[in-house]
Amino acid sequence: MSLSTDSLPSPRAAPSRNPEEIWSFLHTGMDRIMNEGPRAYVQNMHMYMYTAVYDYIALGKLIDGPVKSGLPSSLAKLEGARLHGERLYVKVGGYLKDYLKRIIQAFSSIKDPEALLQYYNTQWEQYSERTKYISHLFSCFNRHWVASETRMRKKAGDFESRPVYSIDTLALILWNEHVFLPLQNQENNLTEAIIHLVNQERDGKTIDQNMIKNTLSSFFSIDIHAVGGLDCRHIYKNHFLVPFIRAMEIYYRSRSASFLEEHTTVEYVEEAQEWLRSEEARIEAYLCMNKVERRDVIKKFDVLVHEYGDRDEVGLESKPC
DSSP states (O other): OOOOGGGSOOTTTSOOOOHHHHHHHHHHHHHHHHHHOGGGSOHHHHHHHHHHHHHHHHHHHHHTGGGOTTSOHHHHHHHHHHHHHHHHHHHHHHHHHHHHHHHHHHHTTOOOHHHHHHHHHHHHHHHHHHHHHHHHHTHHIIIIIIHHHHHHHHHTTOOSSOOOOOHHHHHHHHHIIIIIHHHHTSSSOHHHHHHHHHHHHHTTOOOOHHHHHHHHHHHHHTOHHHHTTSOTTHHHIIIIIHHHHHHHHHHHHHHHHHHHTTSOHHHHHHHHHHHHHHHHHHHHHHOOOOHHHHHHHHHHHHHHHHHHSOHHHHTOOOOOO
């Protein structure tokens, strides 16, 4: 259900010291952004949302701070703000999880590979754009509470608790956990859908390459390893690169055997050279690889061709990387 601007109350117009009332306001604003997009959100409400986030954390000093009687007043207020910030972090995460549950439910009814990728791309683009906007509204929360909580946990040697992240990063991690991984566990998953389209392309059909590229781009964005500055290709490698190479071998073994039933070895190697050029173009289009990895994939293709044709006699050579 869409919300009118008038349905969004202003915390400044009606100040409240009730955190649940402020959260209700934030929840309503987030709902509108996630369902209608940032452009549906008027400028003055941007300011109200930003202020409401600050007010929610600040209330911790007034509500939770005084009950920390065992601490000096200043420390009690800081601890109160810390606890209130944690509650807000959990609430935002819970909201996004509920939103993602509705998305993943729709995937189960999509059987066509191309339709699956189209729906995934539409939902991903909307979600990533809208959560970035929400994170901007939570910028003071990201700068202060998230940064402070990270420092405090590190100083205390707390490496067992789950790390806290800025809202935009949290949103990406939750997409990975609640959409991407459940979807990949289905029989009709993203990897199979991409490989299906690539095989159609190998058969000479025209496909939407940008749809594949955009899907693969999301693999990098949601990779938790990238958050720690590690290899951001963990998801990409496991969920695309390895299956892609395996599918390439299966495809060309079958195609080679079929081709040789009706053609000579010389004709086969000539045809294989065309396949090789096509695969090199495909590698450039879809694969994120360094020169060594690229050369290794081409070698796999050469070895495969060598199993069916006499490369030494005919002189099949792949161009150097």
